[in-house]
Amino acid sequence: MTYDVAALRTHFPSLRSGTAHFDGPGGTQTPTEVGRAIADTLTSPLSNRGRLSESEANADAAVTGFRSAYADLLGVPASGIVHGRSATQLTYDLSRVLARQWRAGDEVVVTRLDHDANVRPWVQAAEAVGAGVRWIDFDPATSELDEASLTTAITTRTRLVAVTGASNLLGTKPEVRRIAGLAHQFGALVHVDGVHYAAHQFVDVAGLGADFFVCSPYKFLGPHCGVLAADPELLATLWPDKLLPATDQVPERFELGTLPYEVLAGATAAVDFLAGIAPGTASTRRERLRASLHAVDAHELRLRERLEAGLAELSPDVLVHSRAADRTPTLLLSLPGRRAWAAYEFLARRKVLAPAGSFYAYEPFQRFARPTSTACAWGWRPTATTTTSTACCRGCATSWPAEPLPACRDRRPYFRPWHTTLSWPAGSGRPFHSSRRSRRSGCSAAALSCSPATWSGQPVAGAG
Numbered sequence: 001m002t003y004d005v006a007a008l009r010t011h012f013p014s015l016r017s018g019t020a021h022f023d024g025p026g027g028t029q030t031p032t033e034v035g036r037a038i039a040d041t042l043t044s045p046l047s048n049r050g051r052l053s054e055s056e057a058n059a060d061a062a063v064t065g066f067r068s069a070y071a072d073l074l075g076v077p078a079s080g081i082v083h084g085r086s087a088t089q090l091t092y093d094l095s096r097v098l099a100r101q102w103r104a105g106d107e108v109v110v111t112r113l114d115h116d117a118n119v120r121p122w123v124q125a126a127e128a129v130g131a132g133v134r135w136i137d138f139d140p141a142t143s144e145l146d147e148a149s150l151t152t153a154i155t156t157r158t159r160l161v162a163v164t165g166a167s168n169l170l171g172t173k174p175e176v177r178r179i180a181g182l183a184h185q186f187g188a189l190v191h192v193d194g195v196h197y198a199a200h201q202f203v204d205v206a207g208l209g210a211d212f213f214v215c216s217p218y219k220f221l222g223p224h225c226g227v228l229a230a231d232p233e234l235l236a237t238l239w240p241d242k243l244l245p246a247t248d249q250v251p252e253r254f255e256l257g258t259l260p261y262e263v264l265a266g267a268t269a270a271v272d273f274l275a276g277i278a279p280g281t282a283s284t285r286r287e288r289l290r291a292s293l294h295a296v297d298a299h300e301l302r303l304r305e306r307l308e309a310g311l312a313e314l315s316p317d318v319l320v321h322s323r324a325a326d327r328t329p330t331l332l333l334s335l336p337g338r339r340a341w342a343a344y345e346f347l348a349r350r351k352v353l354a355p356a357g358s359f360y361a362y363e364p365f366q367r368f369a370r371p372t373s374t375a376c377a378w379g380w381r382p383t384a385t386t387t388t389s390t391a392c393c394r395g396c397a398t399s400w401p402a403e404p405l406p407a408c409r410d411r412r413p414y415f416r417p418w419h420t421t422l423s424w425p426a427g428s429g430r431p432f433h434s435s436r437r438s439r440r441s442g443c444s445a446a447a448l449s450c451s452p453a454t455w456s457g458q459p460v461a462g463a464g
């Protein structure tokens with residue numbers, strides 16, 4: 001089955017705005033089907049969950065449909081799917097519940113590669129009960145986790161290892177299965193932050209060795225919420241604080257208050273939409289998801305390779321820091337001597353959205369932002385629209401030399417990693433094309449060369 005980007009894009013009304021979205025790790029745009037599911041659920045008869053009236057049954061169907069969709073997406077039983085407001089909230093809640101079992105002398109292990117949502121909740125929960133914290137470092141030169149600190153951090157004292165499935169800053173996909181194996185040898189639990197991973201990857205929670213796995217549907221075409229997946233038998237051993245009249249059932253006892261039924265319906269619609277991207281002949285939704293997400297993966301890899309080839313030509317004006325052997329199409333770039341924030345503003349004025357910032361990947365960001373660094377980092381995700389981004393790229397190309405980025409005087413405050421995924425199925429996947437003008441202007445070149453026309457086989461329209 002071919003991966004038809006143009007057809008896919010017709011489902012995304014927001015792409016008509018003309019903004020080229022290179023902000024993948026921040027979230028995706030939303031297909032009509034997801035918006036419609038939210039509106040339909042909210043405007044249909046709707047009450048609290050029940051079976052007696054149509055409105056009660058609608059609420060119930062939204063919940064059961066959501067659990068079944070995320071069971072298919074993540075490969076866990078439906079009763080192991082917990083809804084949350086965000087992955088951050090779910091991780092904080094879980095950390096507090098698990099910490100009740102920790103004692104002084106116990107340790108949790110976190111990494112310096114992770115988004116802060118999979119670091120701070122564990123560090124703070126450990127501190128609250130007098131448990132220790134061990135760190136697995138990462139090597140900025142390779143963007144891989146540091147093997148020595150990995151093998152020494154996990155010991156008989158370890159109660160929990162928190163590791164990312166994929167870094168939203170660098171794209172690195174650590175060897176989660178191996179890390180989980182080490183943790184399990186010592187009887188520790190494994191919490192995997194799958195927020196960035198699930199946006200690019202067919203997920204098999206058990207295959208990863210994750211005891212807990214969190215993801216956020218808004219990163220893969222759904223509404224803003226979070227999902228925790230775990231073995232229901234493991235959840236049944238945990239007792240979060242909850243209201244007395246609220247059910248003791250798993251997974252409901254982890255979900256506080258009335259559920260947002262319309263959000264659940266939207267999140268379900270996102271899974272159905274993903275399953276329909278390139279389903280092949282598979283009969284189950286999980287198998288359709290597998291086929292579709294493999295097609296997305298192949299598409300994104302093609303784009304990443306083209307982009308990397310173009311960026312390599314621009315070295316040393318542009319430095320690429322995403323070097324892990326296994327990674328998502330997410331690049332962290334730096335523009336030595338230049339302010340990434342200024343590049344962000346420059347492109348945003350031309351409707352190319354490629355934000356600068358730490359993206360809450362606080363620990364890895366700190367490693368790159370050391371005072372001696374000459375780097376400003378940036379990157380993008382080619383989800384620009386098919387026609388308008390050509391015009392944006394043309395605008396960048398023609399105005400860039402007259403409007404150069406200010407050079408960094410004080411390096412540290414100006415250091416702003418500016419990263420994003422290279423592609424998403426909603427995007428048309430602009431390939432990189434290096435022009436002479438873009439080479440001359442150094443860091444600007446990568447954005448100038450982002451041409452949708454090239455991707456669709458037409459000549460580059462706007463590069464000069």
Ligand SMILES: Cc1ncc(COP(=O)(O)O)c(C=O)c1O
Pocket residue numbers: 025026085086087088089115117118164166167168193195196215216225226359
């Ligand atoms: C890797 C990663 N983990 C966790 C989070 C936090 O997710 P949420 O916004 O659902 O709390 C993000 C958000 O960008 C992320 O990229």
